[in-house]
Amino acid sequence: MATRIGVEVSIAVADAVKMCNVDVVAAYPITPQTHIVEHLAELVANGELDAEYIPVESEHSAMSACLGSAASGARTFTATSSQGLALMNEVLYVASGMRLPVIMAVANRALSAPLSIWCDHSDMMSVRDTGWIQIVTENGQQVVDNTIIAFRIAEDPRVLLPTMVHLDGFNLTHVIEPIIFPEQAEVDKFLPKNRFPLPLNPDRPVAMGDFAPPAIFMETKWAQEVNLRNSRKVILQVWDEFNKIFGRQYYPVEKYHSDGAKVLLMTMGSSGETASVAIDELRDEGMDVGQVRLRLWRPFPFEELREAIKDADVLIVMDRAISFGGPGGPVASEVKAALYNQAKRPKVVSFVISLGGRDTTVAGFKDIVRKGVEIAARGSKNEYEIYGVRE
Amino acid sequence: MAKSENELTWKDLEIGCIVTAPGSARQYESGTWRSQRPTYDFNKCIKCGLCALYCPEGCIGQNKDGNFEADLFYCKGCGVCARECWTRVIKMVEEVE
Numbered sequence: 349m350a351t352r353i354g355v356e357v358s359i360a361v362a363d364a365v366k367m368c369n370v371d372v373v374a375a376y377p378i379t380p381q382t383h384i385v386e387h388l389a390e391l392v393a394n395g396e397l398d399a400e401y402i403p404v405e406s407e408h409s410a411m412s413a414c415l416g417s418a419a420s421g422a423r424t425f426t427a428t429s430s431q432g433l434a435l436m437n438e439v440l441y442v443a444s445g446m447r448l449p450v451i452m453a454v455a456n457r458a459l460s461a462p463l464s465i466w467c468d469h470s471d472m473m474s475v476r477d478t479g480w481i482q483i484v485t486e487n488g489q490q491v492v493d494n495t496i497i498a499f500r501i502a503e504d505p506r507v508l509l510p511t512m513v514h515l516d517g518f519n520l521t522h523v524i525e526p527i528i529f530p531e532q533a534e535v536d537k538f539l540p541k542n543r544f545p546l547p548l549n550p551d552r553p554v555a556m557g558d559f560a561p562p563a564i565f566m567e568t569k570w571a572q573e574v575n576l577r578n579s580r581k582v583i584l585q586v587w588d589e590f591n592k593i594f595g596r597q598y599y600p601v602e603k604y605h606s607d608g609a610k611v612l613l614m615t616m617g618s619s620g621e622t623a624s625v626a627i628d629e630l631r632d633e634g635m636d637v638g639q640v641r642l643r644l645w646r647p648f649p650f651e652e653l654r655e656a657i658k659d660a661d662v663l664i665v666m667d668r669a670i671s672f673g674g675p676g677g678p679v680a681s682e683v684k685a686a687l688y689n690q691a692k693r694p695k696v697v698s699f700v701i702s703l704g705g706r707d708t709t710v711a712g713f714k715d716i717v718r719k720g721v722e723i724a725a726r727g728s729k730n731e732y733e734i735y736g737v738r739e
Numbered sequence: 740m741a742k743s744e745n746e747l748t749w750k751d752l753e754i755g756c757i758v759t760a761p762g763s764a765r766q767y768e769s770g771t772w773r774s775q776r777p778t779y780d781f782n783k784c785i786k787c788g789l790c791a792l793y794c795p796e797g798c799i800g801q802n803k804d805g806n807f808e809a810d811l812f813y814c815k816g817c818g819v820c821a822r823e824c825w826t827r828v829i830k831m832v833e834e835v836e
Contacts, residue, residue, distance in 0.1 A: 447755035567749035
């Protein structure tokens with residue numbers, strides 16, 4: 349029987365990685381990711397996890413070590429946050445371009461300056477175009493489940509792409525939640541051995557990440573893009589299969605009282621749970637409102653999004669990052685792009701909220717929904733609204 | 740690779756463009772970069788081979804007469820050979836179609 353225990357989410361992530369029988373962990377500690385890699389280091393040092401733990405000198409080196417590890421066919425994990433993710437940036441493109449199934453937990457945190465250790469999504473948005481699969485979680489159980497799921501997706505021979513599992517810093521990493529841990533035997537059944545098709549092997553030498561002349565560079569990039577787009581089907585299949593074994597189902601766009609609702613609030617990440625309480629209260633007050641949550645950021649779930657919002661007149665989109673000088677929040681921007689050519693589409697109202705750990709409370713989300721409906725009705729000259737900034 | 744790089748479709752490539760056999764760089768016609776081409780007055784050539792030593796592309800070898808000459812499939816037209824040649828055998832001229 350699977351056991352349900354109260355545990356800090358970071359520790360639970362490390363335990364989930366252990367259950368996946370990872371071969372190599374190369375990581376550099378950074379708040380609020382630290383407890384994940386600390387606990388992994390502990391598990392290796394105690395002999396509870398038979399893996400190489402590489403204590404590198406920076407995140408750039410962490411991801412570089414992960415490349416080598418994944419290229420040799422080893423199951424590979426790392427974790428980072430904020431500035432660490434920014435420092436990794438150039439190597440992230442190499443991982444996806446070389447099609448190496450590295451798994452990374454990203455404890456979402458604001459990017460400096462000014463310095464903030466607290467949560468927002470500016471780090472994850474800065475790596476949006478690096479070619480990684482990006483799964484976004486809302487609570488501890490989802491992080492644990494999707495960490496296990498991420499290995500299965502990334503290492504699937506039809507996918508072979510690096511995958512990030514995003515968990516909001518502090519809001520998830522440092523809270524203690526009741527988490528159901530699966531049985532090891534079931535994880536083993538769900539997650540077959542990693543068999544990278546062309547690993548580094550002295551008996552059969554290959555060269556990776558070589559020079560590609562103009563004659564084949566575009567072909568290479570298109571192959572990568574087709575693969576990332578097609579990974580959606582595999583992700584859906586793996587989520588279904590996970591549900592069959594473990595009894596928890598995930599969708600790229602998750603719905604909460606959204607079918608038929610005229611007003612929809614869209615969230616991504618941990619604030620979705622707070623928003624759900626606001627939705628409950630607004631519905632009790634008689635408002636026709638529902639919620640949609642984005643679970644998959646890359647590949648972007650165009651079809652599922654269009655289906656999920658088809659009944660709505662107003663779609664109010666939450667962002668925890670600013671695209672400076674641009675169209676507003678990155679999520680709202682992409683949602684608008686996904687809907688623009690649709691014959692019937694809701695009015696999209698974009699709000700940037702909760703930067704650098706600013707809380708948006710239940711009352712706040714209720715306020716946002718009311719304001720959003722009002723803005724949709726009267727129109728606004730703003731590309732987006734910023735919520736909670738003192739005038 | 741059976742096909743030349745100009746014939747490969749995106750479906751033909753190994754995952755991540757991994758190279759599985761040695762020698763693939765040989766297929767790359769770096770000669771297409773050239774805007775100038777070396778020409779030779781072999782009467783002056785003392786066959787010292789200095790041009791071949793300096794050639795950054797490593798594309799200069801001895802022809803059947805023993806004179807040193809660039810393989811234009813690879814020669815990028817940098818002109819280093821012409822600059823280094825003691826006896827002024829090599830003269831760079833504009834590439835014209």
